[in-house]
Amino acid sequence: MSNICPDSFEDLVRPESCQKTVGGMVTEFLYGLKDDVANWPEKVAAALRTGLSAYVETVAGSNLVMASGKRLFRLQVKKGSAELKYALQGESGARSFRATLECNIPGFRAAILGFLAATANKELVILAKTRSGEWHLLGNADEGVEYDTAEAMTGKAGTDPSGANVTFAIDTDAATVYNGDIDSLKTVDGTAATIVIGTETISGTSATLKATATANDSTISKVGFRYKAEGSTDWTNANVSSFTSGTEFSKTVTSLTAGDYLYYAYMVVDGHEVYTETYAFTIA
DSSP states (O other): OTTTSOOOOOOOOOOOTTSSOOOSBOSEEEEEEGGGEEEOOOBOOGGGOOSGGGGTBBOTTOOOEEOTTOOOEEEEOOTTOOEEEEEEESOTTSOEEEEEEEEEEESOOHHHHHHHHHHTTOOEEEEEEBTTSOEEEEOOSSOOBEEEEEEEEOOSSTTSOOEEEEEEEEEESSOOEEOSOSGGGGSGGGOSOEEEEOOOEEETTEEEEEEEEEOTTSOEEEEEEEEEETTOSOOEEEEESOOOTTSEEEEEEOOOOSEEEEEEEEEEETTEEEEOOOEEEEEO
8 A cells, every 4th residue: 555655744843923824715716617627737646745745736837727718717705704624524444525615705796696507507616725825726627616505695684795605515535735827827828918917106095006918919908907995895997098018007096095905907808808916005
């Protein structure tokens, strides 16, 4: 048995203070159809495992690749509502894990109900990021993620939250911490067009948001920003009327009240919307 699956144990000590100890999940996942994945990353072969992390992490440089014309999509969830669990299951000698991802998708909206209907009988692939910075890949070449439970509700009173409580689930041999490229998964055919955020400028109750979109061999038809007060469910569009490929563009948003804000830049490239990560700024 040891020749097939050698043990690579190590001392498992407490992490350093403030190092990967933050609980919770980042409030934005990536999701897509399992059948839209062209190549799945490989885990470290059993004979090559040299430590505990090698039992779960993907080989560095081994990427998830989407099929031609396909990409992953963003799924934003309510802050503090998402939790990823790995529960041991089965009998001794034949144990595996049941991975579940619980979250609340805010708002009783047609788009949310449509999302549930469109994916109700589909196998999915999900990339979910913990607040400690690790991306977890749910789904594999043999089996995709499916719903365990899903319920959308309006709430009974005006003060009740509305939205969908959803639990995704999959049986797996072990967790998969994804170390591959993320940005290319959000674009169609790994397009060479890129969009990167700049450093925002704050002045009084105004914020100037900055980003650079580079078309390369693609066609960018639209760029802009979306922002919101932290805790709000509604994003405000801040479109940019014109831009030059490879040159920084900006938009100043005004009349902001004191508090924390979230924002991201976007571009429409070859008919598909592509986003940066979500960033934050503060109005004093």
